[in-house]
Amino acid sequence: xxxxxxxxLISEHRLAEMTPVEKVRFIIDEVMEGxxxxxxxxxxxxxxxxxxxxxxxxxxxxxxxxIEMESYPSEVDTSFLGKILKKNVTKSRLTVIxxxxxxxxxxxxxxxxxxxxxxxx
Amino acid sequence: MGVIKRFKKNFAEVFKKxxxxxxxxxxxxxxxxxxxxxxxxxxxxxxxxxAMGSVSHVAHETxxxxxxxxxxxxxxxxxxxxxxxxxxxxxxxIDFHEFxxxxxxxxxxxxxxxxxxxxxxxxxxxxxxxxxxxxxxxATEDPFTxxxxxxxxxxxxxxxxxxIVANKVDLPESSATTIRDAFPQxxxxxxxxxxxxxxxTMYEEIAKRxx
Numbered sequence: 295x296x297x298x299x300x301x302x303l304i305s306e307h308r309l310a311e312m313t314p315v316e317k318v319r320f321i322i323d324e325v326m327e328g329x330x331x332x333x334x335x336x337x338x339x340x341x342x343x344x345x346x347x348x349x350x351x352x353x354x355x356x357x358x359x360x361i362e363m364e365s366y367p368s369e370v371d372t373s374f375l376g377k378i379l380k381k382n383v384t385k386s387r388l389t390v391i392x393x394x395x396x397x398x399x400x401x402x403x404x405x406x407x408x409x410x411x412x413x414x415x
Numbered sequence: 416m417g418v419i420k421r422f423k424k425n426f427a428e429v430f431k432k433x434x435x436x437x438x439x440x441x442x443x444x445x446x447x448x449x450x451x452x453x454x455x456x457x458x459x460x461x462x463x464x465x466a467m468g469s470v471s472h473v474a475h476e477t478x479x480x481x482x483x484x485x486x487x488x489x490x491x492x493x494x495x496x497x498x499x500x501x502x503x504x505x506x507x508x509i510d511f512h513e514f515x516x517x518x519x520x521x522x523x524x525x526x527x528x529x530x531x532x533x534x535x536x537x538x539x540x541x542x543x544x545x546x547x548x549x550x551x552x553x554a555t556e557d558p559f560t561x562x563x564x565x566x567x568x569x570x571x572x573x574x575x576x577x578x579i580v581a582n583k584v585d586l587p588e589s590s591a592t593t594i595r596d597a598f599p600q601x602x603x604x605x606x607x608x609x610x611x612x613x614x615x616t617m618y619e620e621i622a623k624r625x626x
Contacts, residue, residue: 338568338572339565339568339569339571339572340569340572342561342564342565342568342569343539343542343565343569344539346505346506346507346535346539346565347535347536347539347540349507349508350509350532350533350535350536350539351532351536353508353509353528353532355511355525355528355529359508359509359510360506360507360508360509360510361507361508362507362508362561363507363561364561365561365564366564367559367564367567367568367598368564368567368568368571368572386568394507394508394510395510401557402557402559403559403597404559404597
């Protein structure tokens with residue numbers, strides 16, 4: 295039998311159907327099962343903060359040690375509407391999330407993420 | 416409580432909210448060991464004469480946010496009063512084994528890891544209650560960490576001022592240019608919080624950004 299890890303590529307539409315709470319729960323559940331997720335359109339900055347917060351509540355000694363998350367810096371959409379509302383609209387970008395003991399960032403810059411994925415915890 | 420008394424109380428509260436501007440709350444953020452508390456101590460020593468908290472080479476030394484109200488900074492001929500919040504280092508993972516590698520026993524390492532997770536939660540919650548952020552980055556490390564990206568994203572989304580501080584420029588392997596190139600859309604000042612190098616320039620930037 296082929297050994298390996300499961301990688302799920304999540305479309306923008308799949309995540310758009312979920313509320314922020316559902317997104318965070320979905321990601322955490324998948325990652326705690328050992329899956330690596332690639333999100334086509336990433337999370338909003340506040341969703342990223344919520345994900346970090348929930349991750350911290352679930353860390354256990356000798357168990358789940360957290361997540362590795364890699365996203366490109368978001369881009370600010372300084373649209374006319376945004377200027378009127380005085381609120382910036384940030385455009386999130388591709389994001390990779392996985393268990394901290396299986397996914398390791400090797401290098402990243404504004405336009406490239408290089409990661410190492412391990413079978414072994 | 417009588418109607419008139421209640422009206423008076425409500426009016427007084429509304430009046431207070433309208434006319435008593437509270438000090439801007441500025442959070443000092445960054446990954447563990449970037450030098451946040453060293454910087455907070457430097458600011459407090461320079462302007463109030465005391466310190467914020469203890470520092471250590473072991474990550475997650477600060478595991479509770481500390482707030483110091485009414486710190487008056489003078490720069491550019493102006494005076495600016497801020498509430499400074501020194502936050503625990505943000506992280507997406509915490510493994511107690513890393514504390515054991517620093518020489519702590521297992522029980523102490525697990526306790527520290529648990530406190531560190533609580534500290535991260537507290538730091539994330541503070542993001543909602545700030546008027547601006549000083550994001551401290553270790554100039555000897557890669558600036559593209561998720562923590563930096565998330566904090567910057569949150570400030571940009573809420574259109575709040577952000578000042579990037581490239582710390583530890585006293586170390587020969589530091590590169591403030593790498594940090595400037597990584598986030599060119601935000602102002603950056605290169606300092607050594609430990610040695611006080613370029614600290615006056617930082618106060619000028621603080622006055623400019625948060626004044």
